[in-house]
Amino acid sequence: MGSSYEHIRKIVAETVRKACFSEENQYESSVWKFHILSVVKFSLILGEKLKADLEILELAALLHDYGAVLDENFAKEHHIHGARLAGELLEKLGYPEEKIKKVQACIYAHRGSIKIERKTVEEKIIASADAMAHITEFVDMMFLTFGLRGEQTVEGAVWLKSKLARSWDKIMPEGRVIIKDEYKVVSKFLDSAIAK
Ligand SMILES: [Fe+2]
Ligand SMILES: [Fe+2]
Known part of the structure; x- marks a missing residue:
């Protein structure tokens, strides 16, 4: 990662962080700390392990939900809008076209x-890291479930359990190894609430 990359990474991170804290963001600003930064962290851990392109991973992780955060009309198709917006931003910053395409493919x-279909290892890593963050940032997921959605205890636990189970299914074996203990613990809490 050269110094020009450092400059681009800084601007991209600042752009996404600003969007997370903007009034326009339909989600809570906690999405920055509890989701985006967590996805970056797991992407880089998996990327080192699997010898993937860390630059592509870092930019794609930062930008993967940018579309949804920026404009609620983009939420449903945020993988498409996110890839488009990432392309526009990275092009403006002079990032090489070949690499932009790889970042866009991860976001898409x-x-x-x-x-x-996820073809490259970077595409597989971003999807895994996204799902890993849902499980490890359990407290923020509780806020989403019981705070924002206003669910009651058992109904919320049922909803959250199925959401996290879908996330778990999405994670590559190398990612599951890293968070299996967390998944066990949160599942135990949710199962205990559901069984009451
Ligand atoms: Fe997303
Ligand atoms: Fe995400």
């Missing part, structure tokens, strides 16, 4: 709810 393929 990160959606768990949509069946998109």
Whole structure:
């Protein structure tokens, strides 16, 4: 990672952070600390392990939900809008076209709810890291479930358990190893609430 990359990374991170804290953001600003930065962290851990391109991973992780954060009309198709917006931003910053395409492919393929084939190791890592963050940032997921969605205890636990189970299914074996203990613990709490 050269110094010009450092400059680009800084601007990209600042752009996404600003969007997270903007009034326009339909989600809570906690998405920056508890989701985006967590996805960056897991992307880089998996990237080192699997000898993937860390630059591509870092930029894609920072930008993967940018579309949804920036404009709520983009939320449903935020993998498409996010890839487009990332392309515009990175091009403006003079990032090489070949690499932009790789970042865009990661963003496009990160959606768990949509069946998109993930071809490169970087695409697989971003989708895994996205799902890993849902499980490890359990407290923020509780805020989403019981705070923002206003769920009651058992209904919320059922909803959250199925959401986290879908996330777990999305994670590559190398990612599961890293967070298996957390998944066990949160599942235990949710199961205990559901069984009451
Ligand atoms: Fe997303
Ligand atoms: Fe995400």
